[in-house]
Amino acid sequence: xxxxxxxxxxxxxxxxxxxxxxxxxxxxxxxxxxxxxxxxxxxxxxxxxxxxxxxxxxxxxxxxxxxxxxxxxxxxxxxxxxxxxxxxxxxxxxxxxxxxxxxxxxxxxxxxxxxxxxxxxxxxxxxxxxxxxxxxxxxxxxxxxxxxxxxxxxxxxxxxxxxxxxxxxxxxxxxxxxxxxxxxxxxxxxxxxxxxxxxxxxxxxxxxxxxxxxxxxxxxxxxxxxxxxxxxxxxxxxxxxxxxxxxxxxxxxxxx
Ligand SMILES: [Zn+2]
Numbered sequence: 449x450x451x452x453x454x455x456x457x458x459x460x461x462x463x464x465x466x467x468x469x470x471x472x473x474x475x476x477x478x479x480x481x482x483x484x485x486x487x488x489x490x491x492x493x494x495x496x497x498x499x500x501x502x503x504x505x506x507x508x509x510x511x512x513x514x515x516x517x518x519x520x521x522x523x524x525x526x527x528x529x530x531x532x533x534x535x536x537x538x539x540x541x542x543x544x545x546x547x548x549x550x551x552x553x554x555x556x557x558x559x560x561x562x563x564x565x566x567x568x569x570x571x572x573x574x575x576x577x578x579x580x581x582x583x584x585x586x587x588x589x590x591x592x593x594x595x596x597x598x599x600x601x602x603x604x605x606x607x608x609x610x611x612x613x614x615x616x617x618x619x620x621x622x623x624x625x626x627x628x629x630x631x632x633x634x635x636x637x638x639x640x641x642x643x644x645x646x647x648x649x650x651x652x653x654x655x656x657x658x659x660x661x662x663x664x665x666x667x668x669x670x671x672x673x674x675x676x677x678x679x680x681x682x683x684x685x686x687x688x689x690x691x692x693x694x695x696x697x698x699x700x701x702x703x704x
Pocket of ligand 1: 472473474539602610612
């Protein structure tokens with residue numbers, strides 16, 4: 449059993465749904481100390497958390513939304529426990545998965561300390577990834593509806609709005625450790641009838657918030673980029689290519 453450092457956050461409320469999802473994030477802030485302060489702050493204001501995400505003319509006492517997560521994993525792999533798993537932490541924001549818009553009610557949120565896109569996308573140290581893997585093993589073991597298929601990225605549930613934990617996060621290492629899944633690229637016979645509708649169907653089947661419009665609309669493109677960010681990070685162009693299509697089909701066969 450891994451040792452957790454208790455760092456209680458007051459930012460939570462009651463769950464309304466059984467736990468069946470884990471959401472991984474990066475903190476996207478300067479360091480662990482600032483991220484932990486933000487995630488446990490009962491009345492955060494803009495002046496306490498300056499950063500590149502903030503415009504220069506923002507009032508220092510402008511209130512920020514109260515946020516939290518169940519866990520934070522720092523660069524050394526140390527795990528902090530902020531909100532008991534039984535409670536609903538506030539990490540997902542406006543998001544949707546499998547047609548359900550209240551992801552917080554059913555998920556466990558894990559924040560991984562990393563500056564993210566605002567701080568030049570640093571690598572995730574091996575010790576930190578080991579910490580995430582051991583935490584996930586324990587969390588997946590604790591809840592009957594959780595397993596390797598039920599671990600998603602914040603970018604999966606809020607495409608277009610969120611990009612974390614980002615394309616540098618080593619999802620394949622997690623899959624190799626049995627705490628996530630990873631589709632292998634195999635050459636497939638692909639039909640050329642209506643690739644957009646096929647992609648929309650696969651994305652929605654996996655859980656992504658897309659509508660079957662038959663058009664390459666904004667939501668579809670954003671979800672496709674989210675899928676690529678996680679499973680084909682070498683090209684995040686949001687273009688429907690054969691590799692993306694076969695990976696989508698392969699993942700669809702794995703998840704349900
Ligand atoms: Zn996030």
